[in-house]
Amino acid sequence: MDKKLVEEMIELAAKQMEYSYAPYSGFKVGAALLTEEGEFYTGCNIENAAYTPSNCAERTAFFKAVSEGKRKFRAICVAGGKDGVLTDYTAPCGVCRQVMMEFCNPDTFQVIMAVSRDQYKIVTLKELLPLSFGLDNLS
Ligand code: THU
Numbered sequence: 001m002d003k004k005l006v007e008e009m010i011e012l013a014a015k016q017m018e019y020s021y022a023p024y025s026g027f028k029v030g031a032a033l034l035t036e037e038g039e040f041y042t043g044c045n046i047e048n049a050a051y052t053p054s055n056c057a058e059r060t061a062f063f064k065a066v067s068e069g070k071r072k073f074r075a076i077c078v079a080g081g082k083d084g085v086l087t088d089y090t091a092p093c094g095v096c097r098q099v100m101m102e103f104c105n106p107d108t109f110q111v112i113m114a115v116s117r118d119q120y121k122i123v124t125l126k127e128l129l130p131l132s133f134g135l136d137n138l139s
Contacts, residue, residue, distance in 0.1 A: 001075060001110055001122065009034060009077035010114040012042055016057065017084050020044040029057035029080035029090060033065055036072035041065035045080075058096040062103065071103055075110035077120075089113040089121055097129040106132060 009032045016030025022045055029045040043060030055063075058076060065073070080090035091113055092100070100109060106126035114120040126132075 001112075005034075006077070006112055006120065006122070007117050009040070009075065009112060010079065010117055010120060012040055013057075013077040013079040013112075013114060014086065016042045016044045017079060017081075017086075020057070020084070021046045023047060024049075024051065024054075026083050027080060028082075028084040029078065031057035031061045031079075032077045033058075033061040033073060034075045035065060035070045036074055037070075039070070041068075041070065056093055056096050058092050059099050062096075062099050066103065073100075073104050073109060075112060076100070077112040077114055079114045086115050089115060092128065097125070098133075100125050101129055101132050101134045106134075 012032035013030040017028045020028035022028050024047045031043045033041045041061045041064045043057045045057045047054040078090050079086055081087055104125055109125040110122050112120055112122050
């Protein structure tokens, strides 16, 4: 991926951490999702006193995009840390990987895990979710 684009996505994901609602875990996460057309959809994690209704930053971004008619995506950037301090890579949880699987090509969709503008890792969805189950299995 183009380095400038990656940096832009890191900035957006890190900015989203400010909007995170995480009073229970204190772990703030932000995400920036890039559509095939080159638009960005952002998201943060949103927790709940009943715990299970909590939503991850990645799914917030996906659901915002899909609810506005977008279904083709190129990449997502994730940034997260305890009390909003970025110290390590935050990898998407299993549920978010499965949501990505629904809308993204596992061979080409890029997942950027960022600590800073110049410290990040990029992997494909297939690397994160090998031996996946998806819509193709139901056809
Ligand atoms: N979380 C995310 O939003 N994305 C991830 O990739 C990992 C975990 C959230 C869920 C919960 O609000 C908090 O981080 C701690 O698990």
